[in-house]
Amino acid sequence: MMIRRTLIPLDGSELAEQVIPHLLRFITPDQTELLLMTALSSTSRSLDEVEDTPGLPTSKQTVVSKEDKARKQLYDITQKLNQIGFSVMDRLLSGMPAESILRLAEETFVDLIAMSTHGRTGLGRALLGSVADEVVCSARPPVFLAPAAIAVKSSSVPRTILLPLDGTPLAEAAIPIARQFAQNTGATISLIRVVRPNHPGYEQPDEQVSAGEQSVAHQAISYLERIQLQLQLANVFSHYQVASGDPIEAIIRTMHMEDSDLVVMSTHGRSGVERIIHGSVTRQIIGNTTCPLLLVRGVVPVEVYESSDDRVSAASFC
Template identity: 30%
Template sequence: MYERILIPTDGSPSAEAAARHGSLIAEAFEASVHIISVVNEQARGDRLAKAQAQDAISTLEDLFAQESDLSCQSVIERGRPYEAILSYAAETDIDLVVMGTHGRRGLSRALLGSVTERVIRLSNDPVLAVPPHAMGRERDGYERVLIPTDGSPAATAAVDHGLAIAEQVGATVRVLYVIEGETGLPPFGDSLRDEAVEVLEAVAKRASEREITLTTHVQPGTPHEVINNFVSAHGTDLVAMGTHGRSGLRRHILGSVTERVLRTSDAPVLTVRQDTE
């Protein structure tokens, strides 16, 4: 599924955290790694900006050389960071982009870095967004993968990616369906409950074909809150979800549930578009 993985870097701790998670997935899929650093076209002091970009790349090259046998290619581009990342990904047939949620400027926990957000919104490829506090969580590998789903096309696409990663790394999977707006679970026989069961059974069937250990869960409440609480309660290592739920939305706008999970999740979040192959 993943043959070429792109890791953008600006030299921040968040970028290094992303690189470590990217390394884990690259090794599992025997993928090649591409490292990109972008000199912002609006940057003052071109020589200094290029030196910083090279330092950022060298840091990740050293990391991969010391901790893996992965094949790496590196490039420095100039332009708007998100545009350069998307352009490079398209030109080199990248299968997965792995990047930190916060750049060198930091930002508070509840905010998503603007470059990462734009890449997620516009990318044709899956994007794994890694928060800074996820550094170190990859050391024991991915043991527990969470796949929230509402049965929408984007969520279904995310199921494929979540199951593929779980299969490669030997992780167990929990699949979560949130019945929004309910304070308690509707009884069996209720249309909402029956729909949830139908969606989860379809995922369970696909997991059984891959011989993946899977459990299904139905919970009521506000989706992003239930998802994040579930991540914390079960020690989740990776969340795989679609960029849009059943409400659809235009390509350039993230689904509200996905956006809120991205901004607050303790675990890396793999976002997948409906049209991702």
């Protein structure tokens, strides 16, 4: 999967810009063009902000419209990105942010949407919360999310991309873009599969539990070795681990232990005997992440999961 065009929604705030340095660690000017956009609702377009002009008496004030502020941000960022070699386009739109982002993404055939995920915007709206949530759940392209609270890694070259899998086609939808990012940067892909040997509330003798755990673990290892071979054929180095317990806890623990540069995950579907609820997963991952997330929408017919191994789980959104 090639990332030829990336959409970056902005809102006039510095917080919204913070996704850019995170994103630039994974893309290059020769492969990707950038599309910056800001969406102003009809009410915000008509409102003006009054700002004191430095060096002038406080009684003299300059009325700066939010549209002017948004245009200045788009211009300034475009100039900075042009200086490091990126081809950049920009759009200033009228409309609700989430709807505008999704519509522009479809109209311009973008391959990736990159957004910051925390903070109230300078234009008076929260960019993350309802907006990012709607974009993640509805966008066709993958969504690169960078929580504003995390710092950009000191190393300019990413080293590790964490890729949780559960053996289903849904989760495997994340493999192509993880592979592409690894090829772009030389990063290692860290594969993880989390197993849950037993149904909740189902009790077995200790010796049977142990045998069941071994069987599930062996299946998981065989599966990850197959994925590892596929990555090797694409000249991508990888390693794997099979963890036991809660998928979210295992992902967060591995992310911290490996100091991951990026987590790539599928965003839809079922996992084993339970469906992991979008809201709780988002809160736990974003609330504990030390790196950006790349969320890939996987669409698989429901019947695919009817015969899946219900003892294996992975995290999914929406």
